[in-house]
């Protein structure tokens with residue numbers, strides 16, 4: 001879309017257009033919504049973005065989002081350290097928590113292996129996962145990456161690395177919508193997938 005707006009308006013449209021899932025038309029619509037909004041509403045949005053960026057970072061153990069050094073799940077002594085669910089993104093933790101079936105800990109890879117997008121294991125938190133498995137008394141790793149091509153490839157890659165360590169490696173069961181993301185699965189389906197997880201073979 002050609003730039004027909006002046007400085008700050010175009011800058012706002014450009015920035016909004018860089019957000020995931022926001023195309024040029026939506027960016028324009030949101031920009032004009034904000035320009036029409038009451039000044040305090042628009043300023044509140046700007047403030048919460050800055051505030052979130054300033055105060056929230058990554059948990060140094062599991063790489064979930066966290067306000068402190070450790071996230072809420074890593075700080076919780078009631079959770080079972082022997083059981084570790086590996087997910088792609090922090091939002092997948094939210095999906096698994098909704099099932100109320102899981103009382104172990106999490107590890108967030110911050111993505112999945114995707115040759116097309118140039119994402120290999122070295123861009124993910126794989127080294128950190130192996131260190132945790134070694135140091136934290138983990139006996140089972142549940143591979144809860146998404147049921148799509150990237151998620152499956154990532155699960156298989158991790159299984160090959162983890163199985164020689166002699167621990168139980170499981171994959172959440174099929175039954176989840178293929179090609180979808182965990183975050184879109186309802187909690188009953190996801191709860192069943194977790195319960196019906198199966199051993200991964202080398």
Ligand SMILES: [Zn+2]
Nearest residue numbers: 059062071074
């Ligand atoms: Zn954590």
